[in-house]
Amino acid sequence: MSKQHSTDSSMTPIKVSIESIDIKGQYIQLAAPIHLSGRLNVSELLTQYSVDRQQDLTQPMLQIGIDEAGRGPLLGSVNVAAAILPAAWSGLIEEQPLTGTPLSILTDSKQLSEKKRDILYPLVKQYAIGYVIADIPAAVIDQVNILQATMLGMRLCTETLIEVVAQQFAMACEMTADAVKPLQVEVLFDGNRCPELDFAKLAKCGVEQANIDCQAWVKGDARHTSIAAGSILAKVSRDEAMYALDTQHPEYGIAKHKGYPTRAHMEAIDTYGVLSEHRRSFAPVRKALES
Template structure:
């Protein structure tokens, strides 16, 4: 993985551009940069997960979720969140009761108004959080599944890299990486090992509907969903005729009619069948008019 800092401080806040990456042993130049942004509070992390060589260490739980796999337009956003130790756990056990995040659950079960309320609260109270914005060009380059897995991998690795620089790696801290879905990303364990984080201390778990089960995944779901919606509203302001604020890039009738009337945008995912078909129809019409 090759990255370049987008700001002078690569720790807190986190602001990183990924332009090249190793995917399954193949080192590739990405079609467009992946932007990662967030924050990690090292002081709070050390306070919440203190190093105690005489007792078993509480695992640092990293929840990960995505938003935007299905739309025809825009980025897929992947987010990771580390909550305070006592706030991390199964939602059904109510570890968030009495906290500012007490209404937190799967973002899809919350209204947009509640998600917008929770978004800054998650950013404020999470020990660490990060969002990866994987643009349409990368989705078209490596497919939506691999783009999503890459986002999950990058969020995990960037957080672990920063943690490794500030924690005593001679004490083998345990990490629980909780993924919403049915598979875990392929982490670059060789690079993590060089930082002092061995594969054996990383327990990656895939949870179907995990955003309704684990508080840390639910927190990540809020970050991913709201951050993606923000990019959709920005595109809507730029291209109001497409009605993006309403359909958020999903293949609704209104969206398909807008594509037919106004054409395919740069932000559209050309590898997705409806967009590909629209482009083919345009090419066929143009060839017929020659």
């Protein structure tokens, strides 16, 4: 893979805005849109996950790793990211599948310096077969609570990537007059729970629930390369949003605390008030509004 990826016609951009959604049987209008962005390297996908159709009717397992960043801050979005690494690079970090690759230093983003995360961020984007980053704004966090907002982001990242991958496989099979083989997906979530996917919607794309293996991994970003890749995308994309917000409101010192409830942040809220990007459902912000 090389720098030509930026202009490679095999790169399919992913850009989605969600304004309303079904959550646990309730169709709700979101307080603000959830934006998802990413891309899929179609040629690499088809090369690495194709099989000899004469020998095997099943699809090799496709691994998606998902992590989040920003559950604790009082300010801004919670970011969720999903990544599909090259097949040979996907696995347990302790088995060192990334040795000798451009992502050799990849591990849990919290264990890496900001400098190393910033180095890895464009490399993960460049070498991942596919990725999606979801930005769930403060207004949605206030609407459904931080846990549900995070689960919603994980669900949307998963469904979006699976749908795009399934679509590309179907198109490839159509062009070659081959039968569409069942897509086998392993989805690894960092944490102790998996989101509830819309399996009916995924079935319409040709991916049945029986072919989707969802797993929750506590501290998974330090265990699996794909989750670690997702953690880099989530963390750095959120940090970039915080730096952008800092330029708009320099008096809050956002570049330093990144929205977390530090003493400096609380003093800034007391002095300058609550921003529209603050999470009003979080106790310190709620108290500031009431005082």
